[in-house]
Amino acid sequence: MFGRLAGYEDVNDAERLRCDPAMRWVVGGRTPMGQAASASQMSRFETEWLTRPENLAALADLPGKWIDTVHRRRPPRIVVLDMDSSESPTYGEQEGTAYNGHFGCTCYHPLFVFNQLGDLERCALRPGNVHSAEGWRGVLEPVIARYRATVKRCYFRGDAAFANPEVYEFLESEGMGYTIRLPANRVLQEKIGHLLKHPVGRPLDEVRRYYASFGYQAQSWKKLRRVVTKVEWHPGELYPRVGFIVTNLARPAERVVAFYNQRGTAEQWIKEGKAAIRWTRLSCRSFAANAVRLQLHALAYNLGNFMRTLAMPAAAEPWSLTSLREKLIKIGAKVVSHGRYVMFQMAEVAVPRQMFNEILMLIARLRAPPAPA
Numbered sequence: 001m002f003g004r005l006a007g008y009e010d011v012n013d014a015e016r017l018r019c020d021p022a023m024r025w026v027v028g029g030r031t032p033m034g035q036a037a038s039a040s041q042m043s044r045f046e047t048e049w050l051t052r053p054e055n056l057a058a059l060a061d062l063p064g065k066w067i068d069t070v071h072r073r074r075p076p077r078i079v080v081l082d083m084d085s086s087e088s089p090t091y092g093e094q095e096g097t098a099y100n101g102h103f104g105c106t107c108y109h110p111l112f113v114f115n116q117l118g119d120l121e122r123c124a125l126r127p128g129n130v131h132s133a134e135g136w137r138g139v140l141e142p143v144i145a146r147y148r149a150t151v152k153r154c155y156f157r158g159d160a161a162f163a164n165p166e167v168y169e170f171l172e173s174e175g176m177g178y179t180i181r182l183p184a185n186r187v188l189q190e191k192i193g194h195l196l197k198h199p200v201g202r203p204l205d206e207v208r209r210y211y212a213s214f215g216y217q218a219q220s221w222k223k224l225r226r227v228v229t230k231v232e233w234h235p236g237e238l239y240p241r242v243g244f245i246v247t248n249l250a251r252p253a254e255r256v257v258a259f260y261n262q263r264g265t266a267e268q269w270i271k272e273g274k275a276a277i278r279w280t281r282l283s284c285r286s287f288a289a290n291a292v293r294l295q296l297h298a299l300a301y302n303l304g305n306f307m308r309t310l311a312m313p314a315a316a317e318p319w320s321l322t323s324l325r326e327k328l329i330k331i332g333a334k335v336v337s338h339g340r341y342v343m344f345q346m347a348e349v350a351v352p353r354q355m356f357n358e359i360l361m362l363i364a365r366l367r368a369p370p371a372p373a
Contacts, residue, residue, distance in 0.1 A: 001296055004296060006023075007329075012039050018037060022333060051288040060123075061142070062295070066302055070310070071150075078155065079155070080115060081113055083113050083139070084114075084263075086270045087280075088282050090107055090128070095287040108126065109132070109134075110124065110126060118265070118269050121143045122140075122143050140156075153177075155177045155179075158181070159181045160180075163180050165218075165221050168221075177248055179245050179260040182244040192242075211253035225247075225248065228245045229242065245257065272322070276304065276321035311362040311363045315355060316355065328350070331346065333347075
């Protein structure tokens with residue numbers, strides 16, 4: 001996991017990392033005086049032990065347990081969950097891989113749930129040809145179950161793939177607020193027909209936005225629900241840009257749209273996972289082994305995100321996970337071992353001494369207070 005966070009996503013890298021002095025001290029135990037696990041040991045651990053159903057299930061629950069530990073030190077007042085799918089391109093004969101017409105490649109089609117801080121709450125690997133919302137309940141329900149007794153204000157955001165009455169009914173039964181993109185249809189467009197007429201007068205020289213809210217009940221819905229729409233007229237464009245959102249929030253239409261638009265940060269976090277952690281590297285032959293690799297990548301991602309949100313000073317706030325890795329984790333250092341301590345001698349090129357001291361102080365504050373005598 002530490003190797004993945006440092007940018008070594010392949011098991012083959014373990015052959016070199018087992019001798020790395022810094023990595024040996026990170027692993028701890030007897031490793032600093034010897035060697036870490038070899039590539040063959042890591043491979044057997046991943047493909048023979050972690051692929052067992054009970055171990056894979058426990059591995060899928062581990063990100064949530066880590067997040068709960070963080071929340072005990074920093075209790076959240078609200079939780080916003082963003083669910084989205086992505087593609088992990090494949091180039092071999094991996095089990096479960098298939099061509100996906102939406103992404104235009106042969107791939108796996110994993111599903112992710114993030115919270116508003118960028119922590120990956122849960123993920124699941126799926127075959128490449130499934131629908132974007134396939135298996136949503138198995139991924140989302142365990143996350144919501146963890147917050148039932150601890151957080152009163154929970155929200156969900158999703159794109160049009162999750163515009164499903166089963167999703168609405170589940171979220172409503174859990175008392176959650178939601179905003180979900182709704183595909184356009186003739187009935188919805190007729191509801192806002194007056195907003196779809198081109199503004200009269202001179203040609204537009206700026207974007208004009210109009211908002212509306214109305215009740216709507218599709219044939220597959222059991223009750224009437226609120227739909228919010230935004231219509232944008234852009235200069236030089238003949239037709240408007242129209243979006244519909246189904247929601248149970250009572251906020252003004254403009255605020256509902258603004259809240260939903262923040263869902264785009266989840267797409268950014270997925271891109272960071274691909275670029276910094278490289279969780280698309282699922283090159284094992286069996287589906288279970290690739291599912292294990294995805295879960296290990298998720299743990300490495302969360303470890304980096306915890307570092308970014310809990311232990312970085314204000315000067316490093318704009319850093320991406322890639323910047324954090326290249327400036328703080330995957331850097332050269334001289335390791336000097338003494339009888340009672342170990343010294344890491346690092347250059348100040350990427351991280352100045354003052355910033356590094358601030359990071360160490362923030363990490364020290366995260367330690368649990370000593371137990372009373």
